[in-house]
Amino acid sequence: MTNTVPPTEEILLAETGSDKAPRRVSALSYFLSKLGGAAVSMAMVILLGFFAFKILPGDPVAGIARERQLSPEQIAQLRSQMGLDKPLWQQFTDYLVNVFTLNFGESYVYRTPVAELIGDYFWNTILLTGTSAVIAITLGLWLGQKAGWRPGSLFDRITSGMALVLWSVPTFWLALILLMVFGGTLQWFPTGGMTSPDPPTDPLALVLDVAAHMVLPVVTMVAVVYAQYVMVMRASLMEEKSADYLVTARAKGLRDDLVRRRHAVPNALLPAVTLMFLHIGGLIAGAVTVETVFSWPGLGKLTFEAISGPDLPLLQGTFVVFSAVIIATNLIADLIYRRLDPRVRRG
Amino acid sequence: MSAHVASRSPRAMAWARRRTAFARFAREFSRSRSGMVGLVFLVVIVALAFLAPVLAPAWMLDVTKVMDSPRFAPPSWEHPLGTDHQGRELWVRMLWGAQVSLLVGFAATAMSMIIGTIVGIAAGHFTGIPGALLMRLIDFFLVLPSLILAIVLSTVLSRGVWTIVIAIGLTSWAGTARVVRAQTLSVESRDYVERSRVLGAGHWHIIVKHLLPAVLPLVLANTTLTVGSAIISESTLAFLGLGDTTLQSWGAVLRNSMDVSAATSGYWWYVLVPGIAIVLVVLAFTLVGRAVETIVNPTLRSR
Numbered sequence: 104m105t106n107t108v109p110p111t112e113e114i115l116l117a118e119t120g121s122d123k124a125p126r127r128v129s130a131l132s133y134f135l136s137k138l139g140g141a142a143v144s145m146a147m148v149i150l151l152g153f154f155a156f157k158i159l160p161g162d163p164v165a166g167i168a169r170e171r172q173l174s175p176e177q178i179a180q181l182r183s184q185m186g187l188d189k190p191l192w193q194q195f196t197d198y199l200v201n202v203f204t205l206n207f208g209e210s211y212v213y214r215t216p217v218a219e220l221i222g223d224y225f226w227n228t229i230l231l232t233g234t235s236a237v238i239a240i241t242l243g244l245w246l247g248q249k250a251g252w253r254p255g256s257l258f259d260r261i262t263s264g265m266a267l268v269l270w271s272v273p274t275f276w277l278a279l280i281l282l283m284v285f286g287g288t289l290q291w292f293p294t295g296g297m298t299s300p301d302p303p304t305d306p307l308a309l310v311l312d313v314a315a316h317m318v319l320p321v322v323t324m325v326a327v328v329y330a331q332y333v334m335v336m337r338a339s340l341m342e343e344k345s346a347d348y349l350v351t352a353r354a355k356g357l358r359d360d361l362v363r364r365r366h367a368v369p370n371a372l373l374p375a376v377t378l379m380f381l382h383i384g385g386l387i388a389g390a391v392t393v394e395t396v397f398s399w400p401g402l403g404k405l406t407f408e409a410i411s412g413p414d415l416p417l418l419q420g421t422f423v424v425f426s427a428v429i430i431a432t433n434l435i436a437d438l439i440y441r442r443l444d445p446r447v448r449r450g
Numbered sequence: 451m452s453a454h455v456a457s458r459s460p461r462a463m464a465w466a467r468r469r470t471a472f473a474r475f476a477r478e479f480s481r482s483r484s485g486m487v488g489l490v491f492l493v494v495i496v497a498l499a500f501l502a503p504v505l506a507p508a509w510m511l512d513v514t515k516v517m518d519s520p521r522f523a524p525p526s527w528e529h530p531l532g533t534d535h536q537g538r539e540l541w542v543r544m545l546w547g548a549q550v551s552l553l554v555g556f557a558a559t560a561m562s563m564i565i566g567t568i569v570g571i572a573a574g575h576f577t578g579i580p581g582a583l584l585m586r587l588i589d590f591f592l593v594l595p596s597l598i599l600a601i602v603l604s605t606v607l608s609r610g611v612w613t614i615v616i617a618i619g620l621t622s623w624a625g626t627a628r629v630v631r632a633q634t635l636s637v638e639s640r641d642y643v644e645r646s647r648v649l650g651a652g653h654w655h656i657i658v659k660h661l662l663p664a665v666l667p668l669v670l671a672n673t674t675l676t677v678g679s680a681i682i683s684e685s686t687l688a689f690l691g692l693g694d695t696t697l698q699s700w701g702a703v704l705r706n707s708m709d710v711s712a713a714t715s716g717y718w719w720y721v722l723v724p725g726i727a728i729v730l731v732v733l734a735f736t737l738v739g740r741a742v743e744t745i746v747n748p749t750l751r752s753r
Contacts, residue, residue, distance in 0.1 A: 144590050151599075160606040267740075271732035273682045275689050276704060276725040283713040283721060294714060381593065388595030392686060396708075406601065410690055413605050422602050426594060433593055 133441055141434040148426040153198050156419045202423065208416035212408055217420035220405060225424065227297060228394070228401030232387050234317065235324035239386065240379050242325065243332025247375070248368050250333065251340030263337070266330035275392035278323045282396060285319060292318045295398035320397045328386045332379050339375040343367050373443060380436030384429040478745045485741025488734040495731060499548035506542040511698065525719050532719035534703070535710045540723050543703050547724070550699035551731070554615055555681040561619025562680070563626060563673050570630025571661050574638060575653065588631065591624035600683060604692040611694040618683045626672045630665045637664040667746035674739030678732040685728055700724045 173181070182188045189197070201207065207217035250259040286294035293299070293316050303309050343349070344367065352366045353359075394403030402421050409418035458466075479485055498505070525532045531540040573584035596618075603617040637643060643660050651659075681700075687693055688701025689708070703724040707713070712720035 140586075140589075143586065144593065147590050148594070155602050155606055159603075267736055268729070268733060271678065271682075271729050271736055273685050273689075273701075273725070273728055275686060276721075276728065279704070279708065279713045279721050280725065283718060287714045287716070384593055384595040385597075388597040391597065391601065392689065395690070406598075407690060410601060410605050410692060415606070418602060418605055422598060425598050429593060429595065 130441075134438065137434060137437045141430050144430045145427065148423060148430070149199070149202055152202070152419055152423055153195060155422075156415055157194060157198060160415065207420035207423070210409075210417040211414045212412050212417065217416050220417065221402065221420050221424055224401050224405055227399065228387075228390055228403060229428075231317065231320055231394070231399060231401060232324070232390055235321050235328075236383060236386055238321065239325045239329040239332055240376070243329045243379065244336050244372065244375065246329075247333040247336025248340050248363070248371065251337035251344075251371075252363050252367070254337075254341060259337075262333055266333050269326055269330040272327065273392075274323065274327045274389045275396055277326060278320070278393050278396035281319050281323055292316075294319075297400050316397075316399075320393045320399055323393050323396075324386060324389050327389060328382075331382060331385070332375075335378045335382075336371065336375040339378075340367060340371040342374075343371045346370070373440065377436055377440045381433060383432050383436075387425060387429055387432075475745060479741055482741035482744070484737045488737030488741070491730070491734040492738065495548060495734075496552065498545060499552055502545040502549055506539075506545050511538060511542060511546060524717075531723050532717075534706060534720060535712075540703075540719065543698055544700070544723060544727055547698050547700045547703055548727070548731075550611070550697045551681050551684060551701070551728070554611060554618070554684040554699065555677045557615045558618035558622070558680040558684070559673055559676045561615065562623040562676055563669055565619065566623035566626025566672070567630055567662075567665065567669055569623065570627035571634050571657055571665065573627065574631040574634025575657060575661060585631070588624050588627045591621070592628060596621035596624075597683065597686060600687060601690065601692065604687055609692070609694060611697055614684055614687055614693060617687065617692075618680050622676060622680065622683070626669065626676065629668055629672060633665045633668050634661050637661055668743075671739055671743035671746050674735050674742055678735035678739070681728060681732055681735070700728050 179188075187194070205218045207221075209215065210217050210220055213220055246262050250256075250262040253259055282294055285291045295316075297316050298309070298312050299316075303312055346367075349362055349366055352362045357365075390399075390401060390403035391406050392403070393399070394401045395407040398404065402425060405417060406421045406425075408414065409421060412418075479489075520529075520533060529539060531544065533539055534543065569584055569588060573581050573588060575581075576584075599621045600617040603620065604613050607613045607616070637660065643656060646656060646660060684693070684699060685701030685704060688699050689705045691705060693699060693702050693705070695702070701724075704721070707717070707720040707724070710717070710720075712718075
């Protein structure tokens with residue numbers, strides 16, 4: 104959410120400028136280098152996790168001992184139970200084994216293994232963020248190309264103005280407002296959860312029930328991020344506007360509308376879509392507050408509950424899974440980009 | 451004319467040049483209508499935040515002193531912005547909250563700018579493995595959503611306003627670093643830097659005398675934009691219950707409003723007032739930042 108709108112133009116230039124190296128990259132080495140990059144990022148997440156959860160919080164046993172009386176033997180026993188009496192490198196290898204076997208320990212709040220909890224909630228978050236991402240990207244591309252084709256027009260000024268205002272809105276506040284207006288006052292949509300208290304058994308009715316519960320959270324997430332996507336697509340189309348092939352297309356006598364749709368937009372799409380995927384982390388992070396406000400049973404709500412505990416094993420689990428999802432999304436975006444854009448294949 | 455200039459010391463000449471550059475910058479900035487609107491608004495808000503103790507003495511925030519004031523009073527002549535769940539005037543809480551929100555916004559931004567500038571210049575200046583590693587680090591922090599990392603940091607560290615500042619500062623520098631790196635690379639290839647290097651200038655000299663002055667205008671533009679997003683981050687962390695409970699930021703007010711389910715109980719002013727305050731201030735920072743960016747970054751000027 105702290106990704107700023109205005110510098111995207113900057114990044115766009117850096118992004119498109121970087122593939123000008125006159126070097127032919129084979130498919131395999133491209134794939135391996137991207138995979139390697141993702142692996143390094145994941146390793147950094149895991150390292151960061153160890154630092155944040157095992158070193159920064161200090162001694163958890165000391166915290167417990169402050170709250171209730173413990174004999175020195177009990178303290179020693181607790182420490183050996185938690186593996187704190189081992190040297191740091193051994194704690195680190197234990198931690199690595201646990202992360203790779205998805206063993207994040209037991210949640211303090213739920214009293215169940217963290218991996219199970221995350222497994223239960225994972226797809227709910229993917230459903231919510233995936234739907235939002237598809238809608239936000241479609242809307243962003245469509246509005247962005249319209250605005251970028253005629254910069255300075257009324258449509259462009261309204262779209263860019265909306266983008267600036269929406270970018271200044273905290274996600275959770277927009278969620279609260281929608282909850283208040285459409286859930287509270289108008290009562291058009293359910294205000295929380297993923298299904299009604301007694302979900303319908305008929306599959307079609309169940310789908311409709313879930314869809315009704317999704318409306319407000321999805322609208323919130325789309326509203327907050329689509330503005331960034333509009334600006335990306337707008338900048339990308341404006342880059343293409345001065346290209347020679349558009350002069351050719353016009354010289355052929357094509358209508359303005361066709362020049363835009365058949366020539367400018369397809370070329371502007373590629374860098375824009377890539378950048379949108381790069382920014383998808385912001386959308387996924389928005390799930391934390393949106394799910395909290397609408398009590399959507401997903402990873403974001405788990406994160407919120409982990410904070411209020413604080414339930415460090417649960418927080419560690421959601422942190423690692425959130426990061427892994429974002430890194431995987433970026434990897435997929437990179438691979439699709441190469442399939443779509445022959446310029447990258449040529450290097 | 452030339453004799454007059456030559457009689458002055460290089461330092462004085464440099465200052466004269468900076469003064470004219472600043473005057474030109476101020477002239478161009480004053481031509482941007484949206485930038486000026488944002489700036490004037492921010493000056494007023496900062497002044498109000500400073501004057502908070504005068505306009506609304508601290509006792510007005512003390513729950514025990516406002517016992518006879520009605521709870522959840524909607525906005526009226528008596529209670530301009532309404533009252534909260536403990537009978538405190540919302541406008542008083544907004545004024546005091548402005549202090550905390552702005553302070554956190556500026557402090558976190560300062561930290562983020564310092565890290566971003568240092569890492570960005572280093573990534574652009576040092577070639578080979580150190581540069582590549584730093585670039586990797588920047589990309590990593592760019593992709594990883596800062597909010598999630600900030601949540602983790604402020605949960606595991608002890609609660610407090612400086613924890614929030616550190617959590618936001620440590621997680622929001624990557625965008626700046628990227629812009630600074632790009633600018634460093636382009637300055638690095640210019641002749642005057644090359645000349646300086648041939649004459650035997652070390653890393654320190656090149657960084658401080660050539661690279662830093664060249665990237666600072668961009669950092670300045672980024673600063674104004676980052677303050678806005680830092681204020682949003684602060685309010686989000688406060689809303690999630692990670693803020694300093696003894697301090698009243700705008701996010702903390704929103705957190706209180708959720709604790710009493712103001713959104714679903716019809717206390718609309720309790721949700722609207724702090725939110726609109728955040729939106730307006732962030733919007734003002736964005737407008738100023740964009741105006742500055744258009745001036746200092748000539749590639750954007752045509753747009």
